[in-house]
Amino acid sequence: MPSSRHHQHKPSFYKFIFAVLFVFSLVHLAPEPFSSSSPFSLLGDSSIAYAQEEGDDEFAEDDEFAEDDEFEEEGEGEEASAEGEEGAEEEDDSWKTDIGPAKDQVIEPFSFMGLSNRKFTWAAAQLHILFASFILGCPMFVVIMEVMGARRTQGVRKAIILSNVFLGVLIGVVIGITGEIIVGIHHGVLYGLWACAFAALIVSFLNYFHRLLDVKVSAAVGAVFGTLISIPLTPVEHIETSGIILAIINGAVGGVLANMIMFAKSDFKFERLAHEITKVIGMCYSFTALTGGLFLLVMIVVYNDFISYLLGNFPVLFMVVYPTLFILETIVMYIYVYSWDPLNQQNKKGRHIVCGVVLNILGLTLLCALDGPATFMQTPPVPLDKLGEISEWSKIATSTWMPLNYHRLVGNGTFGGYMVGIIGAYMYLWSTKKEEKEYYDWVGYMGNIIGVGIMIPLPAMGYIFVAEIYQYDATIGMYIMSDRESMFMLVQGLLVGTMFSASNIYMWVSMKRIENAQRFFPAMKFGFILIVISATIWFTPRRFFATMMPEPGMNPDMVLPDNLAFMALMISKNTAAFALVTVTFINYVFYTIATKTGKVHYGKINPLGVYVLIFLGFADIWLMSWMGTIRELSRMNWHVYKVFKDVTPEKFAPTLAESGFHVTTIVWTFFIIMTATIWLAIKYPKTSKKPAIPASTAPQMAE
């Protein structure tokens, strides 16, 4: 019997535990040299660094006996104490600290094929972030896709409650923070988070056994209960109407989404899409780790002193939290990738969905954890001369930490969406069978919808981040918006305009394969005129020189006169952005109505649409790299703003042209690797004679 067998194993199990404890004790109960390296010492109150300080203090106390004041002062530091000893004409102990001939060796800056120290670092960091964005962005909607594609068994329904709450949290945070910053609702993010998440939970739970609520009732129930729960959970002194309205909206959104996802048609296309993307994620995970390692190596070679300083400021993060999260995420990631078919076969889809949600939670935690050092470099907590006295947590939770978390959360989602579009486009091109072409045509359509859909709140997230930077130090904000990086921002505006235009062209081209869709064409063309006008306004700069004030060789007349300056101000830009988003949304509504009322001939898309999708993906990833560049360069000649100066020969900000070319080469590198990955993960398995998806791996029915 299994139980008795289990019983028999018990004594050996205890022996094993005992042996482990014994070995651990042997190592850790040893005297001094070993004890200081105990992993537990890091978790205690005093770190190694702190212990070192204590030692120094003791040394200083000894020196108090010295009569010479100067000698006493010098005794506070290790180096100084050595000098003090020299001063006393004692034995020369310099051999103890002399590292040998290496100390005199000067390491020359390295250059290879025009890539300097800075550009190497830039490329490695950027590639790492691109792969990381893919593996963090895609799982967010892969889980939702998996849910959409799964049959509604009991286990799956339980898992859907969890995934709905997860989605509620994400959407609640995004709507909430937008309300908080743009409208100025105090603690909007908390209202959004609690209302949306609890609405999703309640509606999912009420619909768990039977379809108790339809969409409208779900919205009402979500709005009422989400609001009621969010109010006591949000710590505000006075409850304001705006907060309640925000909670009602979030509650309603949470309720509707929970209902829609709970009763989605379980279309197998979604399951297949999620599974295929997951295979690519699996491979990209390795590339994320590889490029991360490369980045660290490059940093050690070229910015050794800085990377030591940075890592040294976050001992718990880099020695405990990050490795733990990374290892856990790796384990869960590979379980998620490789348990897909086995769990499907065992009719345990629910467990797989739960695994996916856990993977996302780990991924997002990792993202937030690493945003800590990134924002520490951008906005180190003030006062800067007290940095050594504040806790590690204070160094992580800087003023721009949460804004960057929101921005990257949404940015990664967009990134993932457009990558799905690319995957769909590639596979459409690589497929020959009619059914395959139909399916990948649909994948491209989904990728575009996800990309555009998530991109809509992205400008708000960017605004929140930059607003916080302005708040911290307006000089950085000015450097970005109206000084050396103003032309960089102009390029950003151009890219956003291009992307919205390309998305609309894709919809237009796609609608040509839908019967009866022609009735929308005149209205859509009017929308396109609005798009061109909006893009023009968005692009219009205040001045056509790349600095705040004209410098030698620049034409000072290239400035808009005062009475026309409004064209270049945020009020005009916001109106243009509103028009871009609204027209795109209207076109999307036309597209959706067309797909509902006319037959869609999937697989017969104009090839132009496929290439537009690829263009879109390229533009999005280029833009993402560009924005990373802007953020990075905005620190000017500082590694850590006003704390750790860059004194290398490449401390100045590279020009627009130089940055544009470098970013393009990085994005090409990424795309070459991604093309190979998509081919290996999805296309290559299909070339074997075995059927691509065995019937046995299809989700099973239980109810």
Next chain:
Amino acid sequence: MQEKTFLQKAMKIVPISLGLVAIFWFGSAALGLSSAVQQRLCGIVLVAMIYALLLAIPKTEFKEKTFLQNLKIKIPVITILGIVIWFLAGSFGFPVWWQIQFVAFALVGLTFFILLDLRTMKPEKGQVHSVRRLLATYALASIIFITVTAQLPQFDPEFELEKLNKPPMKLTGLAGPEVIAAGREIFEANKCFNCHKVFWEGNSDRGPNLGSKQIGLYSDDYIKSQILDPRKDQAPGFEDKKSKKAMPTYYGDDISDDEMVALVAYLKTMRDPTNIPVEGKFPNQWTWWDDPKIIEEGKVVFEGKEAATEGLNCAVCHGAAGIPMMTGALDFRNENQPDTDKMPDHLPGVMLKDWPDELWYKRVTRGVVGTPMAPWGMIFPHLYLWKAEAYARTFHDPLDKRTAKRPVPPVPTKEEIEAWKTNELFLDPLL
């Protein structure tokens, strides 16, 4: 049921939309909403009306166009549109680079619409063909991005490096003009131009134009306190919520003592001997002539009650009520008084009501030879003298009887500012 014709639908859509426009227009005015909100609401309704009308167009069979058919109408339309845009933008006062930008975007629009109406592309003939198209797509995107970034204005990295390699500022051994020049560098380095103009320089109206406001009239301590604690005393016209928190509060930490001395020295040069100070946020600006608060403060100075100008009492000669107490003293009640003929630079035929600001300033700061009108500008801060002048005008031009404010003078040009120095309009040689 027979479907309605386009005309029937339009007859319904247009009146409803226009009705809504009227409701929004008058409703928002009645509710006291700003004109921007009013215009936007009506704009949205009009756009919606166009959408509704276009959706009402009867369905026609979609026919693909050949490339020539595709261009046939678009090219002439865009040519005319381009010309119209060029001249329209020019008539609005857009500089030539913006005219080029707008026409360039019209061409982008042309490309956009040509793309929309392109014939359906032929499917790929095998993998090589698709790879070729794929590479062309990437190449097109890359060429666009590389070209745009290469063609937009650039800054000079060598110049950047030069600035970064400069040693930190130390005032030891520096004399007046060098300190002022160093202050200008501090002003630029701290990006003050992002919000403040200095006369003609700079291009933002977020904060006051420090030149037109003549910040240099104020005391060193006041200027310094405004930099260190900008929330303490808000500039007139900048009391809105956004402006109140616009100026950063960290300059005290960022600017060293030496740098602050230099910065204040530079700010002290911002004075205009030809115009009275200007207040307010563009375009809602006014001069001190029409500023009730300044006039009130000017009265205190005029009547000798201002502590900062102890010893100055205009009322002794000109009379507290404007009735001259001394023979020969200018009667401010009479707007048709000519300029004195005792000065070599006198302005004949120009009556008091038409005196340029420059004349007021000159007569008060430099005095009138051979009369008790001393060169007060050599003794008292000019800030107070301008205030007293603003008050003196009210004797013949009472504030409550004015129908319009005096026009805000145009911002002095670079050449004009240089002329002030060459013509020695300032009493202070450093200015």
